[in-house]
Amino acid sequence: MSRIGVGLMAAALLLYLVVAGWLAVMFLAVGTPVSIGMGVTLLVLAPVGGWALVREMLFGFGADRLGRLLDAEGGMPPVETELTPSGRIAKKDADAIVARYTAEAEAAPADWRARYRLGVVQDAAGRRKDARASIRQAIRLSRA
Numbered sequence: 001m002s003r004i005g006v007g008l009m010a011a012a013l014l015l016y017l018v019v020a021g022w023l024a025v026m027f028l029a030v031g032t033p034v035s036i037g038m039g040v041t042l043l044v045l046a047p048v049g050g051w052a053l054v055r056e057m058l059f060g061f062g063a064d065r066l067g068r069l070l071d072a073e074g075g076m077p078p079v080e081t082e083l084t085p086s087g088r089i090a091k092k093d094a095d096a097i098v099a100r101y102t103a104e105a106e107a108a109p110a111d112w113r114a115r116y117r118l119g120v121v122q123d124a125a126g127r128r129k130d131a132r133a134s135i136r137q138a139i140r141l142s143r144a
Contacts (some may be wrong), residue, residue, distance in 0.1 A: 006057060013053050020046035059132075062139035066116050077101065077117050087124070094125035105134070112141035 020042050027039030070076055081093040089097060098121055105111075105118040119134035 006060075009053065009057065013050055017046055017050055059136065059139070062142075063135050066112065066135075066138055066142055067120075070113055070116055073113075075113055075117070077121050083124075089121070089125045097121055098125050098127065110141060110144070112138040115141060 024039040024042035024046070027035040027042065030036075067076075080097060082090050084090060088094075098118075101114075101118040101121045105114040108114045115134050116138035119131045119138060122128075122134055123131035
């Protein structure tokens, strides 16, 4: 199902780039300073937006691939504590659990599995930015 969603996003991205390019050309053709500014802005921002979307899609593919592999190996972190209704680790337990997985990841700096587990735990603790950084590092390590 997610592959269909990714395909739809890719098609929407392509349509967006085509329409933005067409609009940019139309704005440039008008020739007024404001329309030229808008046309140039579209020519710059559309590819930047496309790059950002492609980057996020590659991150999602990499994270999904490693998550499935780690789950198949039985290496995903177990649920060790009470979870909130949203599925997050209870605040009172989050710091200790994250600290333990951080120590494991630091003890094995070349192990993508330890870094991915840290990312999963950070995400469950509500530390989304740290989780994304850890999973990005796991993806890099898995390629080495």
